[in-house]
Every structure is written in C-alpha cells, then in structure tokens.
Amino acid sequence: MYNILVVDDEPLICKGLSSVLASSGIDISAIHMAHNGYEALDVLRTDDIDLLVTDIQMGTMNGIELMQQAKLIKPWVQTIIISAHETFHYAQMAIRLGAKDYLIKPLNNEQFLDSVRNVLLKLHKPEPAEQEKLIAGMQEHFHMDELNPQSVDWLNQLVNSQTALKVQDIVRILKEKHGIRLEGPYFSMIRIRLHLTDRNRELTKTDERLLRYAALNIVNELFDEHWNHTAFYASDREINIVLQWNETLYGETASSGIMNELDMIGRSLHFNIQKYLGITSVIGISQILKGIEFIDVLHDQVIKALSCNERHKDHYVFYYGDFNWNQYSQRPTEEEFTAQTSLIVEKAMEYINRNFAQKGLTLHEVAQNNHVSPNYLSYLFKKETGYNLWEYVVKLRMEESKRLLLHTDMRRYEISEKVGYESPEHFSKIFKKYYGMSPSELKK
Numbered sequence: 001m002y003n004i005l006v007v008d009d010e011p012l013i014c015k016g017l018s019s020v021l022a023s024s025g026i027d028i029s030a031i032h033m034a035h036n037g038y039e040a041l042d043v044l045r046t047d048d049i050d051l052l053v054t055d056i057q058m059g060t061m062n063g064i065e066l067m068q069q070a071k072l073i074k075p076w077v078q079t080i081i082i083s084a085h086e087t088f089h090y091a092q093m094a095i096r097l098g099a100k101d102y103l104i105k106p107l108n109n110e111q112f113l114d115s116v117r118n119v120l121l122k123l124h125k126p127e128p129a130e131q132e133k134l135i136a137g138m139q140e141h142f143h144m145d146e147l148n149p150q151s152v153d154w155l156n157q158l159v160n161s162q163t164a165l166k167v168q169d170i171v172r173i174l175k176e177k178h179g180i181r182l183e184g185p186y187f188s189m190i191r192i193r194l195h196l197t198d199r200n201r202e203l204t205k206t207d208e209r210l211l212r213y214a215a216l217n218i219v220n221e222l223f224d225e226h227w228n229h230t231a232f233y234a235s236d237r238e239i240n241i242v243l244q245w246n247e248t249l250y251g252e253t254a255s256s257g258i259m260n261e262l263d264m265i266g267r268s269l270h271f272n273i274q275k276y277l278g279i280t281s282v283i284g285i286s287q288i289l290k291g292i293e294f295i296d297v298l299h300d301q302v303i304k305a306l307s308c309n310e311r312h313k314d315h316y317v318f319y320y321g322d323f324n325w326n327q328y329s330q331r332p333t334e335e336e337f338t339a340q341t342s343l344i345v346e347k348a349m350e351y352i353n354r355n356f357a358q359k360g361l362t363l364h365e366v367a368q369n370n371h372v373s374p375n376y377l378s379y380l381f382k383k384e385t386g387y388n389l390w391e392y393v394v395k396l397r398m399e400e401s402k403r404l405l406l407h408t409d410m411r412r413y414e415i416s417e418k419v420g421y422e423s424p425e426h427f428s429k430i431f432k433k434y435y436g437m438s439p440s441e442l443k444k
Contacts, residue, residue, distance in 0.1 A: 001029035002120050003047060007040040007054040007066065008082070017053065017112070024113050026120065037061025037069070038360055038422045042430065044073050045390045050123055051116065056083040056090055060360065060422075064090060067097045068260065072364055072374045075264040076271045078119045082107060096226050097261075147216075147232055151178040155232045158182075159189070159240060159299040167293050180230055182292055186245040188262065189286040189295075191302035192219070192269060193309075194237045195279055208236065211277055215239060218272050222265060240302075242295070245288075258288060259319070260364065263373045266317040282309045285319045311337050315379045322376040344370055345384040348377060349392075356396040357420040363389060398434045401427070405443050412439050 004021060008014045014033045021031055032047060034040035036059050043049065052070055056063035067079055081094045084105045091102045101115040151174065158170045174180040194215055196208050203211070216231055216239055223229045227243060234240040243262075250258070266283040273281045284305035286298040301320040308318040311334070323332075324340060332340075351369050355361055366389070367374040381389040397419040404415045416427035432438050 001027050002050045002123070003030045003032070004028060004051045004053065004116075005032045005034065005040060005043055005047075005049045007034045007037070007052065007058070007063075009035050009055065009058040011035060013055070017107075020109050020112065021116065024116075026113070026117060034426075036422055037063075037066040039426045040066055041069055041073070041362070042426070044070050044077065045388075046433075049074070049077055051119055052077050052079045053116070054079065054081060056081050056094070057085070064093050064097070067094065067099065068257070069362055069364065071097060071264045072260060072362075075267040078123065080115055080119060148178060151180060152232045154178070155180070155230065155240070155242070156234065159242070159295050161296040167295065171292055182230070182242065182244060182295075183246070184244045184292055185247065185290050186250045186288055187290075187292060187295060187298060188243045188258075188288045189298040189302045190241040190243070190262070190266065190269075191234065191284040191299075191306060192239040192241075192273075193282045193284075193306055194239075194273070195281060196237055211279065212237065212239070214277055215273055215281070218276065219269065222268055222272065240299075257364075259321075259373065263317070263319060263375050266319075267375055270316045280316065282306055283317045285317070287321055307331075312379070312383075315376075317375055319373045319376060322372045341380055342384065344372055344377065345380050348381055348389070349385070352389075352393055352396070356393050357400065357418060359420050359422065361393065361420065394430065394434065397421075398431065401431060401439070402435070402442065405439055415439070 006014050006017045006021070008017070014035065018031045018033055021028060030047075032043050032049070034043055038061060040052070040054065044052070052067070054063045054066055058066075061069075063081055063083070067081075070077055070079070079094075079097075079099045080101045080103065081090075081099045082103045082105060083090065094102055100119045103112060103115060154170055154174050157165070158167065158174070161167075171182050174182060192215065194212060196203055196211060212233065216233070219229075219231045219239060219241060223231075223241070223243075228245065228249075230242045232240055245258075262285050266285050270281055270283055273279060284302035286301035286305070289298060304325060305318040305320040305322075308323060309315070312318075323337075325332075347370050348366055351366055352361075363374045363378065367377045370377060378389050381387065381392070385392065387395070401415050401419045404410050404418060410418070412428065413424040416424040419427070421427035421430070428438055431442075435442060
C-alpha cells in the first residue's frame with residue numbers, strides 16, 4: 001500500500017485531489033495534506049511517503065524548492081508537479097530533479113489518476129524470492145550487451161594515470177575510436193562498490209557478472225539523458241561514473257546545488273541497488289573540478305571517500321568534501337577521524353540551538369553552515385546524539401512552546417510564530433503528535 005502527500009496552498013484543491021485519490025481504487029494506505037512547503041517537509045520528515053503531488057507556485061516556498069528539499073530528505077520519493085501555467089523553465093527544472101509528470105490545471109481527474117498509477121506501478125519492490133527469480137531469469141534468457149572492453153581499458157587508464165600516454169591523447173582515442181566525448185570542462189566522479197557477499201546464497205562468477213551488469217543498468221537509468229555521464233567497470237565489483245558539464249549547464253545548475261544533486265543521486269543509487277538486486281553498495285563521490293587533466297585527482301578522491309566506510313560501516317554514501325583530508329599528510333588515525341566527526345556534530349548543535357525557531361530552517365542550511373553534505377550530517381548527528389537531526393529541532397521547538405504555554409499569556413498563533421511554524425493549525429498538529437494532547441488541553 002502507498003502513502004501519498006498532496007501539497008497546494010488552496011485548501012479546496014488539496015481536498016479535491018485527496019478525494020479523487022481516495023475513491024480511485026488505488027491501493028493507498030494514507031493520504032496526507034499540506035498547504036505550504038514547510039508543512040510538507042514536516043510530513044516528509046516524520047512519515048513514510050511514496051509519492052509527492054505538489055503545486056508549483058506556493059507562497060514562500062515553490063514546488064521546485066520543495067522538490068529539492070524533499071529529495072535531500074528522501075531521494076527515492078517520486079514527484080508529480082501540478083501548475084496553473086505551462087512554464088518551460090519550471091518544467092525543465094522539475095524534470096531534471098526527477099519529476100515523473102508535469103500536469104497543467106485545471107486537472108482532468110482521469111489524466112491525474114493515470115499519472116499517479118503509472119508512478120506507483122514503477123515503485124513495486126521485488127521480494128527476496130523475486131530477486132532470486134530475476135537472477136535466474138537473466139541467466140537463462142537475458143542477452144548482455146556488454147561494454148566494449150577496449151573502451152573500458154582506456155577509461156581505466158585515463159582515471160588511474162597508469163599509462164605513458166598523455167591525458168589528452170587518451171581523450172582523443174576515446175572520442176575518435178569509441179565515440180566517448182570528454183569535453184567538460186567541469187568533471188566529477190562517482191564510484192560504486194558492490195557488496196556481492198551480502199546475499200543469502202553463494203554466488204557463482206556468472207551471478208556476480210549479471211548483478212554487476214544489472215547495477216550498471218540502474219546507473220544508466222538513474223542518470224538518463226539529463227546527465228552527461230560515462231559509466232564503466234573499474235573491477236569485478238566496482239563501477240566508475242565520470243560526469244561532465246559544459247560552461248552553460250554548469251552555470252545553470254550550480255545555483256541550485258550540483259553537490260546536493262550528486263548526494264541525492266548517490267543515495268538513490270544505493271537505495272535502488274538494494275531494492276532491486278538485494279545487495280548493499282558503498283558510494284564514493286568526488287568534488288567537481290575544472291579540466292580533464294584533473295581526472296586522476298577525482299579518481300583518488302572517490303577512493304578516499306569510499307575508505308570512510310571502514311570507520312562508518314553502517315553508512316553507505318560518502319562525499320570527499322565531508323572530511324578535511326588536506327589537514328593530514330598521511331591517512332588520518334582513528335582519533336583524528338573521531339575528533340573531526342565530533343566537531344561537525346558539535347557545530348551543528350550550536351547552530352540549531354541558535355536558530356531552531358527560524359521559519360524555514362532546513363537540513364541543507366545546517367549542513368551548508370558546517371561545510372558538509374546533508375546526508376553525512378544526518379548520519380553523524382543521529383550516531384553521536386541518538387536523535388534524528390529534525391527530531392532534535394522539533395524537540396527544541398516543542399519544549400519552548402510548552403514553556404511559553406505554561407508561563408506566559410501568549411496565544412496559540414503567537415507561540416506558533418515564535419517557535420517557527422507557518423500556521424497555528426500545523427503547530428497544533430505537531431504539538432499533539434509530540435505531547436499526546438493539544439496546546440489548549442495542556443494549558444488547562
């Protein structure tokens with residue numbers, strides 16, 4: 001069964017779409033409603049949501065911004081955008097962020113439901129037995145259109161710098177003989193390490209080859225035509241991805257946060273490989289550098305990023321920039337690694353303690369202040385404090401609102417405003433969920 005979140009600043013539209021969904025016969029467990037982006041983010045933080053249906057033009061946070069924040073919280077949440085205007089720029093940004101449809105108001109009910117059904121059908125999660133059938137079926141029937149071994153060899157020579165040839169010579173060979181253009185000028189790398197031993201049964205070499213090929217297909221599907229990428233095998237259990245942007249595209253996407261998008265992609269890769277293949281993976285993400293001559297630096301960065309899994313075995317996506325490698329001339333010790341981790345969490349807590357009542361406070365803002373990725377900060381914060389980062393924000397807001405209720409004459413709407421909520425109704429909903437009673441009941 002599926003959980004759907006409908007977001008629109010017009011309550012009648014929210015109720016109307018929810019009613020259409022409720023009477024559709026679709027296997028829906030719960031339909032949540034929110035009337036602005038901030039309320040929607042609170043729902044996404046506290047509930048399991050499979051599909052987000054959002055208006056694009058809403059007050060202080062538009063649908064695009066909501067999508068970006070939603071993807072930081074849960075990259076696998078699928079989105080359908082609805083809009084009163086057929087704006088190409090918005091549509092282009094929505095599709096780039098992974099929106100599955102862009103519907104124009106007034107909505108046709110059947111068209112809307114068809115879009116929802118199409119998205120939910122693709123969310124089907126194979127059970128373990130089905131995963132085994134998938135491998136067996138691939139072995140028996142699937143024709144593998146493998147990568148050209150020569151191009152793979154040249155690409156590995158390029159990133160490893162294990163050749164006497166100059167970088168530009170290899171780039172020219174790849175372009176002229178294999179049709180692979182590495183023109184950039186901006187580049188980044190992602191490396192996937194597959195944990196094939198995680199599966200319940202022993203795998204043959206053929207099984208491993210099939211799973212690696214299936215993982216490569218997941219890579220290509222996730223990056224699709226919106227990313228200029230080249231994916232190739234780095235070893236029997238590893239896949240490299242070289243990403244590139246030209247000046248125009250880099251300029252257009254830098255403002256919306258390319259690193260955030262890479263972080264989302266990394267988490268989506270891990271999620272989908274686990275979901276469809278039943279194996280875990282570790283993802284290393286490099287920085288973005290200008291110039292193909294730095295490709296070996298990017299390769300070194302993804303390997304260092306992957307090495308963080310040795311210290312954080314229960315975390316799977318690592319960005320090179322999350323750790324201050326330049327501070328150490330050699331590999332950091334356990335104590336140095338721990339000290340840096342504690343400092344990140346300490347600074348995050350200080351920032352939250354000062355700003356928890358700020359309207360629109362986001363994980364991205366806290367992470368940006370700390371110069372780390374939102375994903376890594378969330379992981380460290382939970383590991384060090386026992387609290388999910390947003391649970392900690394809510395805890396501070398609720399404790400302050402309780403204090404104000406019991407010791408001042410402030411009204412509900414004033415307290416709601418004071419602790420950072422957009423509406424008194426939404427504040428009351430969060431308060432009741434936290435304390436088990438409404439603000440008025442507690443005051444009595």
